[in-house]
Amino acid sequence: MEAKEWRTEQERLDQVREKLKARIDELEPAVTGLRDQAAEMRKRFWEEVSINTSTTEEFEETFYSVQQQSAMLAERERGHNRLVHQWNGMKRLLPSPYFGRVDFQEDGLNASEQIYIGVSSFVDNDGLNFLIYDWRSPIASLYYDYPPGRASYDTPAGRIEGTMTLKRQFQIQNGQIRTMFDASETIGDELLQQVLGKDADSQMKSIVATIQKEQNAIIRNDKSRMLIVQGAAGSGKTSAALQRVAYLLYKHRQTIRADQIVLFSPNSMFGSYISTVLPELGEENMQQTTFQEYLDYWLGPSLRPEDPFDQIEYVLTAQGTPGYEARLQGIAYKTSDTFLKALQNYGKWLGREGMRFKDIWFRNRVLITAERMSAKMYDFDSSMPLFSRVALLQEWLLNELASLEREEREASWVQEELNYLDNDQYAEVFDKLHKERELLDLSEQYAMAREVMNNKRRGDESDVYFAQREEELILRSIVKKSFKPLRKSVKKFSFVDVNGIYGQLFGDEASYREKTNENVIPPHWAEICRQTKDMLSRNELFHEDATPYLFVKELVEGVRTNTEIRHVFVDEGQDYSAFQYEYIKKLFPRARMTVLGDFGQAIFTQATKLQGADSPLVRLYGEAETSLIRLVRSYRSTREIVEFTKSMLPDGEEIVPFERGGQKPLLTRLDGGEKRDAQILADIAALRAEGFDSIAVITKTAAESQEAYESLRIQGGVGLQRITKETLAFEKGVMVVPVYLAKGLEFDAVLIYEASPQAYSRENERKLLYTACTRAMHRLRLYTTGDWSPFVQALPANLYEKAIY
């Protein structure tokens, strides 16, 4: 680019930075001043408040003045937060104020406008002239959607058409332009080329400077209730999701807060990997969770649900063991929407008969039997939904308990307990009584006032009454205390036998048909039933049972919903079952959903197809409310790695690599594990010497990961990290990790520990191998100590190199 042009840009940059600096300095006293003021006000707030309760009017007066002051404080804090947000935004801009420029001439106007784009906007002192536009503003779309030429963007007032005469990309560091490219249709995205050539990081980075057109469509989609993104490995799904969160927070800043957006991520380590993207963009993080965390929470501590990692570990390692086929059939069935319908029908059946309750016990005797509860519940109006009748039953139980509690005061154990009360317990009871006494006195005063007003007198009985009742009150409090846990557990629906209700589904075929109206029963049904009940008897649940169990629990106890959440994001969406999606939809009735996934990486048994007429996801809100965007360009890996990995998938030909060259994947066959491990260690050392410091040895299972880790260490490997499902944070270095925990992550170099037919030959293992290989950005190596997996053998020989030793 011409030196003159460069100079002009640097001059403009210097000017903008000067203005930024000036504004930052200008605001600084206000920011710090306000902070101190607010803190001081808060500190003094309660000191100054003295509540005057001598008369009602005075009390009201104090109350309103407190309310007024606290509203003022809140307003001041809001103002302060806005200012701090603005100030922080400017400080963030200062080292690198913008990354793009487009010159756009709107149709019908004479002059073209220069639009500079950065991570937030900055307006000149006149308040009109945008020196920097926020990348999320409508006009910034031009930068992402078009090369120079005819272009348009959408605004709330309609579409603006015009001509883009220039599109420029910058890399600016510490106020200096480092690189500057002018894009044209033929050149492509040079900045992207540079960005992708960099090394892996322990935290994901924002992509705002290089968002691609199809990613921009995801980020700004505001139409559909359900947005599905099916994208190849490395196509930027997670990146698009996170920038979309930032976009939503900007566009709907008056109505949506970060904590009204929730993202379901595959595991906690992934959560830590992506946690810096939004703060980098000046936004607060959305809520992050895993589906498992949700299950654990709502199933409560008395049940132990298996997690998805133990489930997949079983699926991958237990072939040939008794019951294996049945378990797989069970997984497929229990995660389907057929099973969901069966359970809905089961709910109707339970409305007529078959509810299971638990006796309520008290001091070794049954207070209220399950039969009584059942009879009571089926006595309520049968047109009411099951959960409403259970709620009425709950109310009835609480009343029953209250009268049983009264009766219990006569029981001999209460008197005995009274005799054994120690001093502390006495003191506690008397303290309570004292409080009751105060109340009594107050009502006394009130009664006396009324007497005077009404000119009537009553007998002076309160003291006598109190003395007489002293013992009775203590007895009462003893019984009350011992009934408290009963009341509490009734409130928590402990009288419903959910284990029994879920378990009784798994009877013989005829009984299952009767309860669910279901005609198609999966093969191995008897064994599926045996396994399920066996787990339940130990208060355990298979992973595939956890969501259905919760569903049944809610059929009976009422549905749990969260109406606060406005947007739900599901990353690695192919790993959730149709059943889980129905559940998420029900849980967040007021939310829109964005699901991002890749069916090519569907390694869990309950995988869901993201597109096509038979996709349960499309059915979830119906086609009219659903948009589907497909991403086929893969950005993570070099062209050679993408060519290699895409050929493993039956319909992988549509995946397009981004034009970034590198070495072909290297296949290494060695005689025996010891030699293989030695070679892997030598290769790791060589890769590190080349400057790659994020290297993953990827194994098929956690069991293999453990073995690999031990044996590499014995062979002299130092500084290796073993990643397990408990690992919380993702750090750079050399790690040994099972495929299913490496999902969503990326590494400079990936070494596939054992790519033999024993490890990868079944159809679901194809996707496992694909997922493992697609984690590599710059280098991919595969090892075997025997034959090559059929998925490797089937690849054209020109896609890889073979190591010769």
Ligand SMILES: Nc1ncnc2c1ncn2[C@@H]1O[C@H](COP(=O)(O)OP(=O)(O)OP(=O)(O)O)[C@@H](O)[C@H]1O
């Ligand atoms: N427009 C872009 N500009 C710069 N980098 C990008 C862009 N899109 C994607 N990338 C980079 O490509 C890599 C893969 O992106 P990301 O992890 O979002 O993909 P993904 O589709 O979620 O992958 P996977 O399904 O394999 O987990 C990341 O390093 C990301 O920064």
